[in-house]
Amino acid sequence: MTSPTATSRRARRPEWAGRNYVLLTAAAIVTNLGSHGALIAAAFAVLQSGGDGGDVGLVAAARTLPLVLFLLIGGAVADRMPRHRVMVAANALNCVSQAAFAVLVLAGDPRLWQMMLLTALCGTGQAFFNPAAEGMLISTVGGEQASRAFALFRMAMHGAAIGGAALGGALIAAVGPGWVLAVDAAAFAVAGAFRAFLDVGRVPAREGGGGLLADLRDGWKEVSSRPWLWAIVAQFSVVVAVVGAAESVYGPLVARDELGGAGPWGMALAAFGVGTLGGALLMMRWKPRRLLLAGTLCVFPLAAPSAALAVPLPVTGLAAVMLLSGVAIEVFGVAWMTALHQEIPQDMLSRVCAYDWFGSVAMLPLATALAGPAESLFGRRESLWGCAALVVLVTAAVLFVPDVRNLTLRTKQVAGAPATSADAESPVGRLG
Missing domain, CATH: 1.20.1250.20 (MFS general substrate transporter like domains)
Known part of the structure; x- marks a missing residue:
């Protein structure tokens, strides 16, 4: 029997904003608050350690290169394994790499190769996270209100990004880039915890395929x-x-x-x-x-x-x-x-x-x-x-x-179109 409290909560939010959608949106807000400040902090950490503009570019490239190299593999893995597990694992890698980066900066003597390596690990995590996250969000929303759900998600994400960049800049000025990187590591941990509670109980297992290349x-x-x-x-x-x-x-x-x-x-x-x-x-x-x-x-x-x-x-x-x-x-x-x-x-x-x-x-x-x-x-x-x-x-x-x-x-499902569901409480389709 549904409790009055649960009924009241459901009545306060749209039908398409189910449990998974709320968790995914909350996690995206947390990670964007942390990561957009951390991008600024990484650049200032390089400069603070004696680097120049070229060194800042090398650290930025170290993040982008593994993103390019591993994106396609990340997409295949996310369709082969349960997407929420891929997301949590990627968040864990980002948390560890950013925490190590923060420790190096706070200790006061980070080397350029160390910052490049840790930034590359963060980029690798994003390469696996991005396809899994987008696939999870798209498959979570069902029915005629999909575009509204995506718009709200993106609005929340961009708002957090703007706030994160502003907050990150202020914190760098007040306490230094190391603590901003530490905050980003904590944000990845919190977001990973949110994503670990995604409900995939009604998602059927994916049939076996011919391997990663296939x-x-x-x-x-x-x-x-x-x-x-x-x-x-x-x-x-x-x-x-x-x-x-x-x-x-x-x-x-x-x-x-x-x-x-x-x-x-x-x-x-x-x-x-x-x-x-x-x-x-x-x-x-x-x-x-x-x-x-x-x-x-x-x-x-x-x-x-x-x-x-x-x-x-x-x-x-x-x-x-x-x-x-x-x-x-x-x-x-x-x-x-x-x-x-x-x-x-x-x-x-x-x-x-x-x-x-x-x-x-x-x-x-x-x-x-x-x-x-x-x-x-x-x-x-x-x-x-x-x-x-x-x-x-x-x-x-x-x-x-x-x-x-x-x-x-x-506006209505037709034969041959991808499966959707009016019940957005759990993802639909074969995810794992």
């Missing part, structure tokens, strides 16, 4: 058989690379030389964060019928920040452009997750998400490495205009794919 081949077949899927993954391999290069390399340089320093650039980045919250809030109410058409049209504004830096616009204009691009990328993000939820079989979700993640990050290290030589060869302003043009060109090309223009939101 799983990777099956995942690739799933991606390559859907033109809308591989086209958008290919599009974002370019978009993420050039936008990342513009914002991580050229943005700070333009701010230093023409906008007045780090403060204005921080304001612009904060405006982007506010825009992501606004976009998620918009998608709580708006369910575009043509999911991918609406999402892809919202990728065009991602060219605007590069163009604004090329002019350059004054700080207020740049902040307005960044705000708009934040709204736009969230519309795309929610539409994309909803399309994956609707179209991809549950037992393929983590592998498909891994190929998606891989496409998004694979070219980013190369683009950031080439940003400096491109500036020397063509000039900064010309390079920024080139970034904006590439975003427009690849996005326009994707619109020539019929499935991108025509894929329609289904």
